[in-house]
Structures are given as structure tokens and as C-alpha cells.
Amino acid sequence: MKSGKLFILSTLAFILGIFYVLAVILAIYLWITQSPFSSQFLYYFVPKDVSSVIILAPIGLVLSSSLYYVLRRDVVKSIACLLIGGGIGTIAMIIQTLVVFANIVDATIMGEKLSIEKITVGLLRADSSLGWAAFLLFLTSILLYRKLRNTLKNNL
Amino acid sequence: MVGKRYVKVALTGVPNVGKSVIFNKLTKGKAWIGNWPGVTVEKKVGKTEINNHEVEIIDLPGIYGLTAYSVDELIARNFIVEEKPDVVVCIVSAINLERSLYLAISLLEMGANLIIDLNMIDIAENEGFSVNHRKLSEMLGTSVVPTIAPEGYGIEELKEAIKEAILNRKINLRIVNYGRDVELAIEKISSLIKKLSFELSEKYQARWLAIKLLEGDEDVTVKVKRTQVGSIILGEVEKLRRRLGEKLGDVGAYIIETRYKRASEITHRVLERIKPVKITITDILDSVLTQKILGIPIALSVLMLLFRFAFEVSTPLVDAIDLLVNVWLHDLIAESTIFPRWLASLLADGVISGIGSVLIFLPVIAFFFLGFAILEDVGYMARVAFIVDKFFSKFRLPGKAIIPLVIGFGCNVPAVMAVRGIEDENDRKALALVAPFSSCNARLPVYLVIGGAVLGAYAGIAIASMYVLSIILALIVGLILRSTLFKGPFTGFIIEMPPYLTPRLDNIAFKTWERTKRFLFKAGTVIFLGVILIWLLSVFGPSGYLGPEALENAALLKRSWSGVIGHYLSIIFSPMGWDWRSSTALLFGFVAKETVVGVMGVLYGVGEEGLTNVIAQYFTPISAYAYMIFVLTYVPCLATIAMIRNELGLKYALFALFYEIVLAYLLALTVMGLGHIVGVV
Structure with missing residues (x-):
């Protein structure tokens, strides 16, 4: 397997991982300080429920580790x-989309007014927006895996 | 055997060999589930028809051997000895043959009419080897049927082999040769048994009994001791054991080791390498998933996703059921003029509310078990258990304990249900009793209202401390229970790491349905009756019938039995400074923690919205914190108690009820005491 491709992909994963970690740090900071969201970006990007950090932090950590292991030739x-990292990121994105969809159905059942803003915030928050990038990364890494699985165990 | 109409077939195998899938394939999913008598181990029985024989298939617990140390293994062996099934099907994993063969050999020694189901042959081939099933059959002296259970491959052949085994019983007691000295001893003891005890030789295979006695098996020794000639036989066994011990050292260990050697020898002779070993997806993923630094955060992330899926995606269904049953149907009955007022209230506030409080749990339970079944079938849950095992073992709990404890943060009901996946009965019992300490979603509104109203800027930290405390409590109480009430050998961690597999839709649907159904019918009844009891306590008082108005009127509710009990409770809770209203709310919290805030609103006469402003007058910061701790620790809800009753029986459900209340009281009292010592009131 050519390590060049893996290096590029791992670098991209590292950058994506940093974004996940950034979202986590901001979510914790804003929760602790109870600060209002100072920009539109933060308002849409940072999840309001602090429990999401338990989901996002490991994704960021695992994606970033890919580059570390490439550098260690593992x-x-x-x-x-x-x-x-790509797989969990994708699942997190799918579940967040399902949550948004569930909220729409719920509002309809309960006869509440549909909040477009709530839907937008739900679809743009880190686990959803970054999840699309994670999905692309996951698809590409499957190609790398297919090449790797033809490798004999002893050769590793 | 020819012409026999009813036949018993026992299904056994080590855990994670695809036993459930084969059971479902053989019975076409038609099974009823109960418990083995006297224990909390699940018993699954199904029926099928083979060659005009009505065949009852009994799914024995997943086991590794037939020792007397584990409840599961005792159940399996007692069943084989006492019920004498016509055929025993041992499912053997082609990818972990040696461990599976140890069990198969133990079964043969018992005199079981055995068939080997060699499962997972496709995965073995993918991993580069195959098992020569003909040679295996020759060496074991039994039929060996290769299967790929999820695809149904080999199932018809398995049925054919069962048919053949019913007609021609085959046993192979001498599958292991223990060497000249031990064999002579076995021969001597078995002759003695045959000569002296008709009772023993009728019930057991004399050779197996002799081996077990030499091995020092406690259960068998006790059984022999109980017979009239027990002392003579045991005296001879002791003499022979001593003599053999001088030559071989520990005779029990020697016998087990020889059995293992035989399993290993057979494995080496039947395994054939068909292609070079290539790296698999399991190798790749496990290089990270079973590693501690990344594995633990990944496990938390995955379990949190499962949590979100179960609790947030199911919201519309929960609300729809709530709207349909608790609002629409409730109001329809409550406002109906057909019934007298008391009956309308009984039906609406008792029966319908009872049904509603069961049904609103259903979507969460079903979604949770759907996600859980997927993770289980993929093979990930085994990894989660593996990575946390070392930490949990310090508290004498298995790694798998992480699953109910994490699930409990969402809802304690599925948490108690999840303990079924734990092999050891002592672990399972201890965990079912501590899993309710996980601070579930329903407790959060209580923390928010009480903490928010009284603790001000410290509310966040106080609420966070509830979650930390819940885990600490679960681990410490778990350790205490495992060291006292459920004392027994800590079996450590034995788990097969199954390869990662694509989950099968039918298997997932079946598992989800089975588990959801269990909740609906078993826990549902208790919840339903509990809600009706609370209704009765609220609309009746010492002065007689108060009417359904009592449910919405603080003055009337005060005069009801609930109010009276609340008053007595407030005397008990006086060291904490909680008045009769907050005490009565705790009583309603038995039904569901969600109701605590609502009942407080009614009793303080302000509704839920105005509660925050009023509550600060009735609690000091320390009494509020003590109240939060009490809510965390005392009985989570009726549904959880119902589930504990379902899993462990009434005795343990009552025990849970009692010890959790006592513990909650003591903790609250301690917090008050500490508060006074450090000068916080």
C-alpha cells in the first residue's frame, strides 16, 4: 500500500479531528461560563447540550490519532x-438528523409551531455538519482498508 | 426409541457461538421464556417437529465446562443428568474450536447422546482455515454437522442428525484416557458404585461419577454423601486420591489438564490451513477498539449515541402515546357521563393512567433494545466489557457491568433488563440491585427544580455531583453486595471475542421484540397495579371517599391516605427538615420520579411553573442537597422494582425497596450532619 495516500487522508482526518475537539472545548467553555453565543458561527456550530461532548471528543481524538500512527508507521x-472515527462520526450525524426529524414529527403531533431556527440549529451543529466530512473520510478509508485486507498478517 | 412421540433435545455451547440463532432456526422463533427453578438464569424452550416426533428444544445456558463453580454450568449438567434429554446438541465454534471441544468432551464423559453442530465455518474459512468435520466426527464418535447459522446453511442436516440420534443413541464415555493410574482408580470407583448403589448407577454414568469424585467436585461429592453407601465410596475415593496425589500432585488439576490436552490434540488434528492468514477487519478494528487510551472514550461515545437514539429519536412516539392514552383517552373517560364519577376517576386516573405509564416506556425500551441488539450482533459489546474489566474487577464486578450502569443514566428499567447478559449469577444479582443507582433522566427535573431554586450558583455543581455520586454508589454497594450477600468466587473475565459481523435483520428484530415483550407483560402488570394503588391512596382517606378532586386539590390531598402517610413520613424526615408536602411527593415518586415535581406543584398550590419561587422558602441549601441525594438513592420507580422482581424474584425486589430507602435515608442524614459540622445549613 502506498503510504502517500494514507498520509494525506490522515492529515485531513487530523484537521477534521481538530474541528471536533474545538467544538468540544467551546461547548464546555460556554457551558461553564454560561456565556451567550458571541457569533452566529458559535450559535449554530456548538451543541447546546453539554452531554454531546462525550460523543464528539472521542471522535476528534480518534481521527487525530490517525496521523500520529502514520508518523509511527503503524x-x-x-x-x-x-x-x-469516520464511522462513529457518520453514525453521530445520522442520529442527529434523526433527532431533528423526530423533533419535527413531535411538534406536529403535539400541535406546536415548527421552529425553522431550531431545525437549522439541529442540522448545522457540529455532530451533524462535521459528520458529513466524517462520512466522506469513512468512504475513502474503506478503499484503503480493502487494499490492506489483502496483506498477509506476517507482513505487518 | 422408535415410535416415541415426545422428544427432548438440549442445546448447549460456549457463549457467542451462535446458539440463539440456531435455536431460533430450529424452533422458527417460537419459544417461551422463563427461569430455571430456584435461580435467575433464563430458560428458553421451543418446539419443532422432526420425523413425526414432537421435539421440545431446551436452550441451556452458554457455558465453558461442566464444573460445579458456576450456576449456569450446574444447571446444564443437572438438566442433562436428571432430565436425561434424548439428544444434546453442542454448538461448537469453528473459529475457537479448542475451547468449544473442552465442553463437548465434558458432555461426552457425562454420557450425553451428543451431536456436534460445527458453526461459523464460513468465518473460519475467511480466516484461512477449515475444520475437517469427518475426522472430527471419527475422533469424537459423534455426528458432526457443519453449519452457517445466520444463513440457515446446514440446519436441515442438523435436523436430520437429530432424527438419526433419536433412533440410534450413541455415547462415548472414554473420549479421554487419563493414563494408567487414574484409569485404574476410575475403574475401581465405578465398579464400587455399580456394586453398592443401584440408586447412583441408575441415575449417573458410573465412570463420570468416578471422574468427578476424583476431581473433587463438591456437588457430586455431596450427592454421593447423601446416599446410604456414601461414606464407603467417599472413603475409597479419598484413599485413591491420596495415593494418586503422591504421584501426580493435585489430582483435580491433573484431570482437567488431561481433558484440555485431549481437546487441544483433537483440534490440532482436525484443523487444516487452506490459505495464508490475511489481516481481517476484526484485527484492524480491535487494534484500536480494545486499546485502553482510545477504547474507553470510544465506548463512552458509542454508548452515548445509543442513549440519544433511544431517548431522543423515540420522543414523537412517547408523546403520541402520552397524548393518545394519558390525555385523549383519559379525558374521554374522565368527562364521560356514562359512568358514575368515582368509576370514571378509577378508570381514567387509575386504569388508563396505569396503562399509559406502562405504554409510554415502550418506545424508549424498544429503541434502546434495537440499538443494543445491533451493537451486540456486530460484536462490539464484548469489546466494551473487555476494556473496562480491569477497573470493574477492583469492585468485584465484571466488565459487562458498564452496560447496565451507563444505560441507567437514561432509564433504570432497561438497565436492570441488561443484566441478563451477565454470565455469573452472583454478578447478575448484585448488578440488578445497584444499576438503579445510575441517575436516570426522570430524576433530573427534581434536581433542576430543587437545585435551581435553593442552591443558586452551586446548582450546576450539585447536579453534576449527583451523576458522579451515582457511579460511586453503584461501585461501592456492588463491592459490598459481592463480598457479603452474593459472596462467591469472582470468576474474573472469560469472554469470547467474536469476530465483527454484519448484523442480521431477522435476528435483531427477534431480539428486540423478545425483550420489549418481556417488559410489556412482566413489568407492565406491576406498574399498572402500583398506579392504581397510588390512586386509591389519594382518593380515599381516613374519613372515607374524598373524590378525584383530591388529585388536584392540596387541601383534599392532605386528608387522603397519601397525605396522612406523607405526614408520618415528615416526622421520620424531620432531621432533614422536609415538610409533609415534600415527603408526600417522595411517596408519589415511587410510581415515577417524573411525578415528584408535579405533585410538589399541587401540594404547594403553585403548579410546576411557580414551584421554583416557592420552594426556596421550605428548603435550606443543605436540606435541598440532602433531598436531591435521597431522590438519587431511594427506589427509582415502580417499573424498576417490577423489573428487579422479574429478574431476581419478589424477595430481591423487596430487598431492593428496603435497602435503597434505608441507604437513601442514611445518606441524607449524613449530608445534614456534615452540613451542620462545617456550618452550612
């Missing part, structure tokens, strides 16, 4: 990080 762990 191809298996690097690809594992891409698959796991």
Missing part, C-alpha cells in the same frame, strides 16, 4: 482510526 492502527 498502518493498521492508522486505518483503524480512520474507519472508527
Whole structure:
């Protein structure tokens, strides 16, 4: 397997991981200080429920670790990080989308007014927006995995 | 055996060999579930028809051997010895043959009419090897049927083999040769048993009994001791054991080791490498998922996602059921003029509310078990248990304890249900009793209202401390229970790491339905009756019938039995400074913690919205914090108690009820005491 491709992908994963970690740090900071969201970006991007950090932090950590393992020439762990980080990021995005959809259905059932803003915030928050990038990364890392699985165990 | 109409077939195997899938394939999913007598181990029985025989298939617990140390293993072996099934099907994993063969050998030694179901042959081939099933059959002296359970491959052949085994019983007692000295001893003891005890030789295979006696098996020793000739046989066994011990050291260990060697020898002779070993998806993913630094955060992330899926995605269904049953149907009955007023209230506030409080749990439970079944079938739950095992073992709890404890943060009902996945009965009982300490979603509104109203800027920290405390409590109480009430050997961690597999829709749907159904019918009844009891306590008082108005009128409710009990409770709670209203609210909290805030609103005469402003007058910061701790620790809700009753029986449900209340009281009292010592009131 050419390590060049893996290096590029891991670097992208590292950058994406940093965004996840950034969202976590901001969510914790804003929760502790109870500060109002100073910009539109923060308002939409940072999840309001602090419990989301338990989901987002490991995704960021795992994605960033991919580059670390490439630099240590550990191809298996690097690809594992891409698959796991990308996979969980994708699942988090799907579940967040389902939550938004559930909120719409719930509002309809309860006869409440549909809040477009609430929907937008739900779809743009970190686990959803970054999840699309994680999804692309996950798809690409599957290609790398397919090449890796033809490798004999002893050769690693 | 020819012409026999009813046949018993026992299904056994080590955990994670696909036993449930094969059971479902054989019975076509038609099974009833109960418990084995006297224990809390699940018993699954199904029926099928093979060659005009009505076959009852009994799913024995997943086990590794047939020792007397584990309840599951005792159940399996007692069933085989006492019920004498016509056929025993041992499911053997082609990818972990040696461990599975140890069990198969133990079954053969017992005299079981055995069939080997060699499952997962496809995964073995993917991993580069195959099992020569003909050679395996020759070596074991039994039929060996290769299967790929999820695809149904080999199931018809398995049925055919069962049919054949019913007609031609085959046993192979001498599958292991223990060497000249031990074999002579076995021969001597078995001859003695045959000669002296008709009772023992009729019930057991004399050779197996002899091996077990030499092995020092406590259960078998006790059984032999109870017979009239027990002392003679045991005296001879002791003599032989001593003599063998001088040559071999620990005779029990020698016998087990020889059995393992035989399993290993057979494995080496039947395993064939068919292609070079290539790296698999399991190797790749496990390189990170089972690692501590990344594995633990990933596990938390995945469990949190499961949590969100169960609790947030199911919201519309919960609200729809709530609207339909608790509002629409409730109001329809309550305002109906067909019934007398008392009956309308009984039906609406008792029966309908009872049904409603069961049904609103359903979507969350079903969604949770759907997600859980997927994670289980993929093979991930085994990894989660593996990575936290070392930490949990310090509290004498298995790694799998993480699952109910984390689930409990959402709802304690599925948390108690999740203990079923724990193999050891002592672990399972201890966990079912501590899982309710996990601070569930329903407790949060109480923390928010009380903390927000009284603790001001410290509310956030106080609420966060509830979650930390809940885990500390669960671990410490778990350790105490495992060291006292559920004392027993800590079996440590034995788990098969199954390869990662694509989950099968039918299997997931079946598991989800089975578990949801169990909640609906078992816990539902208790919840339903509990809600009606609370209704009766609220509309009746010492002066007689007060009417349904009491449910919405503080003055009337004060005169009801609930109010009277609340008054007595307030005497008990006086060291904490809680008045009769907050004490009565705790009584309603038995039904569901969600109701505590609502009842407080009624009793303080302000409704839920105005509660925050009023409550500060009735609580000091320390009494508020003590109240929060009490809410965290005392009985989570009726549904959880119903689930504990379902899993462990009435005795333990009552025990949970009692010890949680006592513990909650003591903790609240301690907090008050500490508050006074440090000068916080």
C-alpha cells in the first residue's frame, strides 16, 4: 500500500479531528461560563447540550490519532482510526438528523409551531455538519482498508 | 426409541457461538421464556417437529465446562443428568474450536447422546482455515454437522442428525484416557458404585461419577454423601486420591489438564490451513477498539449515541402515546357521563393512567433494545466489557457491568433488563440491585427544580455531583453486595471475542421484540397495579371517599391516605427538615420520579411553573442537597422494582425497596450532619 495516500487522508482526518475537539472545548467553555453565543458561527456550530461532548471528543481524538500512527508507521492502527472515527462520526450525524426529524414529527403531533431556527440549529451543529466530512473520510478509508485486507498478517 | 412421540433435545455451547440463532432456526422463533427453578438464569424452550416426533428444544445456558463453580454450568449438567434429554446438541465454534471441544468432551464423559453442530465455518474459512468435520466426527464418535447459522446453511442436516440420534443413541464415555493410574482408580470407583448403589448407577454414568469424585467436585461429592453407601465410596475415593496425589500432585488439576490436552490434540488434528492468514477487519478494528487510551472514550461515545437514539429519536412516539392514552383517552373517560364519577376517576386516573405509564416506556425500551441488539450482533459489546474489566474487577464486578450502569443514566428499567447478559449469577444479582443507582433522566427535573431554586450558583455543581455520586454508589454497594450477600468466587473475565459481523435483520428484530415483550407483560402488570394503588391512596382517606378532586386539590390531598402517610413520613424526615408536602411527593415518586415535581406543584398550590419561587422558602441549601441525594438513592420507580422482581424474584425486589430507602435515608442524614459540622445549613 502506498503510504502517500494514507498520509494525506490522515492529515485531513487530523484537521477534521481538530474541528471536533474545538467544538468540544467551546461547548464546555460556554457551558461553564454560561456565556451567550458571541457569533452566529458559535450559535449554530456548538451543541447546546453539554452531554454531546462525550460523543464528539472521542471522535476528534480518534481521527487525530490517525496521523500520529502514520508518523509511527503503524498502518493498521492508522486505518483503524480512520474507519472508527469516520464511522462513529457518520453514525453521530445520522442520529442527529434523526433527532431533528423526530423533533419535527413531535411538534406536529403535539400541535406546536415548527421552529425553522431550531431545525437549522439541529442540522448545522457540529455532530451533524462535521459528520458529513466524517462520512466522506469513512468512504475513502474503506478503499484503503480493502487494499490492506489483502496483506498477509506476517507482513505487518 | 422408535415410535416415541415426545422428544427432548438440549442445546448447549460456549457463549457467542451462535446458539440463539440456531435455536431460533430450529424452533422458527417460537419459544417461551422463563427461569430455571430456584435461580435467575433464563430458560428458553421451543418446539419443532422432526420425523413425526414432537421435539421440545431446551436452550441451556452458554457455558465453558461442566464444573460445579458456576450456576449456569450446574444447571446444564443437572438438566442433562436428571432430565436425561434424548439428544444434546453442542454448538461448537469453528473459529475457537479448542475451547468449544473442552465442553463437548465434558458432555461426552457425562454420557450425553451428543451431536456436534460445527458453526461459523464460513468465518473460519475467511480466516484461512477449515475444520475437517469427518475426522472430527471419527475422533469424537459423534455426528458432526457443519453449519452457517445466520444463513440457515446446514440446519436441515442438523435436523436430520437429530432424527438419526433419536433412533440410534450413541455415547462415548472414554473420549479421554487419563493414563494408567487414574484409569485404574476410575475403574475401581465405578465398579464400587455399580456394586453398592443401584440408586447412583441408575441415575449417573458410573465412570463420570468416578471422574468427578476424583476431581473433587463438591456437588457430586455431596450427592454421593447423601446416599446410604456414601461414606464407603467417599472413603475409597479419598484413599485413591491420596495415593494418586503422591504421584501426580493435585489430582483435580491433573484431570482437567488431561481433558484440555485431549481437546487441544483433537483440534490440532482436525484443523487444516487452506490459505495464508490475511489481516481481517476484526484485527484492524480491535487494534484500536480494545486499546485502553482510545477504547474507553470510544465506548463512552458509542454508548452515548445509543442513549440519544433511544431517548431522543423515540420522543414523537412517547408523546403520541402520552397524548393518545394519558390525555385523549383519559379525558374521554374522565368527562364521560356514562359512568358514575368515582368509576370514571378509577378508570381514567387509575386504569388508563396505569396503562399509559406502562405504554409510554415502550418506545424508549424498544429503541434502546434495537440499538443494543445491533451493537451486540456486530460484536462490539464484548469489546466494551473487555476494556473496562480491569477497573470493574477492583469492585468485584465484571466488565459487562458498564452496560447496565451507563444505560441507567437514561432509564433504570432497561438497565436492570441488561443484566441478563451477565454470565455469573452472583454478578447478575448484585448488578440488578445497584444499576438503579445510575441517575436516570426522570430524576433530573427534581434536581433542576430543587437545585435551581435553593442552591443558586452551586446548582450546576450539585447536579453534576449527583451523576458522579451515582457511579460511586453503584461501585461501592456492588463491592459490598459481592463480598457479603452474593459472596462467591469472582470468576474474573472469560469472554469470547467474536469476530465483527454484519448484523442480521431477522435476528435483531427477534431480539428486540423478545425483550420489549418481556417488559410489556412482566413489568407492565406491576406498574399498572402500583398506579392504581397510588390512586386509591389519594382518593380515599381516613374519613372515607374524598373524590378525584383530591388529585388536584392540596387541601383534599392532605386528608387522603397519601397525605396522612406523607405526614408520618415528615416526622421520620424531620432531621432533614422536609415538610409533609415534600415527603408526600417522595411517596408519589415511587410510581415515577417524573411525578415528584408535579405533585410538589399541587401540594404547594403553585403548579410546576411557580414551584421554583416557592420552594426556596421550605428548603435550606443543605436540606435541598440532602433531598436531591435521597431522590438519587431511594427506589427509582415502580417499573424498576417490577423489573428487579422479574429478574431476581419478589424477595430481591423487596430487598431492593428496603435497602435503597434505608441507604437513601442514611445518606441524607449524613449530608445534614456534615452540613451542620462545617456550618452550612
